Amino acid sequence: MAPLNLAISPCPNDTFAFHALAHGLVPGAPPVSVTFADIDVLNTRAADGLDDLVKVSYAALPWLLDRYRLLPSGGALGRGCGPLVLMAEDRGASRIGETGGGGDADVLRGARVAIPGTRTTAYLLFRLWAAGVDVASIDVLPFEKIMPAVRDGRYDAGLVIHESRFTYPSYGLVSVADLGDWWEGATGLPIPLGAILARRDLPAGVGDLGGAVRGSVAAAFADRTASADWVLAHSQELAPEVVEAHIDLYVNGFSLDLGDEGYAAVEELLGRAATANLVPPLPTPLR
Template sequence: MTGTPAPTARIDRTDRIDIAYSPCPNDTFVFDALAHGRVPGAPALDVTFADIDVTNGMAERGEGSVLKVSYAVLPWILDEYALLPCGGALGRGCGPLVLTRDAGGSGADLAGRTVAVPGERSTAYLLFRLWAATEVPGGVGEVVVLPFHEIMPAVRDGRVDAGLVIHEARFTYQEYGLHRLADMGEHWEATTGLPIPLGAIVAKRSLGEERLRRIAESVRASVRMAWDDPEVSRPYVREHAQEMDPSVADRHIGLYVNEFTANLGPDGYAAVRGLLTRAAAEGLVPALAPGALDFP
């Protein structure tokens, strides 16, 4: 699904940027002002809505100027894309969950079992693999990739033994009769003390340093405008929230849009660097080149 912002005199219509992000409430909240031409001096956007597994693949193929991607995919794309210091999703108490049909249990119960995950390049799966390395003796069995909205039904219906869920699923999994086996965010925070890095905004380095800085400034302004008047963004959020309960959408935004969305800052960069350094040490991702995370 593709949308184009309404015409406005406040932006240069000859300066256009294609961007892809998810229809989830945190992304539509963050980009509402920018997508609709309310950020003075910002480029016009040609918006494509796509789930994170799709945008990760786009980034790996070099498709798209600006993308919302998983932090886990950065080691494969940072030669071509720069990490923007704003617009993404990090936080505390917001990590992916492992769900099962039965209450109780531990990581050991997943040994040799089938687990559904929302993409093998997702940050959720990377956090899961780091957790499973110490908590699942012998390792899990088959890993099945499913769109995130199909994971809870698959666990409920017994098609998989467990599911790794993201987004608003942490608020709604009880409605499927499911139980939380483990919280990947709790494990990450307990072992590192750092916030949980989830989704990043990246832009092609070929756009040039001046334009990259302008895009970052525009994204940051869009975040602040959303905070200043949240009601303005509600129609855009509701339009793309896939019949999500409005209260769930509000909780989703409250959890995933925070100070790190406006500015990664030292703690945010430490979290991203910590995740990718630890994953590289485990042989899960390529090692980052020096300065790969630096913004022009």
């Protein structure tokens, strides 16, 4: 059997979770070849049907479920792991003072905002949170370029994901809103960030892909040292302690299985977004 194409991000949560599958260490799993790309590129690849297994934003599902099915394992969903809205320290302090406190979307009125992609979960949450607030502009940047752009004054604010939660103070930035805290306070549910999809037209001979992915995540938890070199090789020069914090935050029980609570979180996010006409209704059930 020719290897399946697996497309994931180079971020530590993905390389940690998929190390065993990528290296043929999951019994009974099909062989895979790995393509790395940032989340905005992965969403586009999935829209073009380029990959057999692909990591995408949950926000992109309404455009993808006609061709792909959601796997119950391997994704990123949890608590305390939401996107942040960042500003330079002086500007952020000034805007918070004007609006009466952090977390108020009015802090972005008239702001130039950099985001990691228009079909990312981060941006969907941003649109739900900031409904009715007129920003000056929205531009897409690779996620690793957002904080330098805000620090250097090219943008007033940046919407950040991944390890930026741990590193933004070193850029002289402050968080003016934690969209994960906002979501959890509004719904009581965990925040759905990244999903793993499999093509619907794969031959039956590939076996249980959900089980294969679950086996890879389980292997990562069973021996954290096995993936360490591969994770660090793709971690874009992150400090080892940041890599560990990233994995601890984004790879958890929901990565083994979404379960009823995980599915409920995804359905709530996409249901709210569809009601607000931000995404189309889901074309097929999630499970």
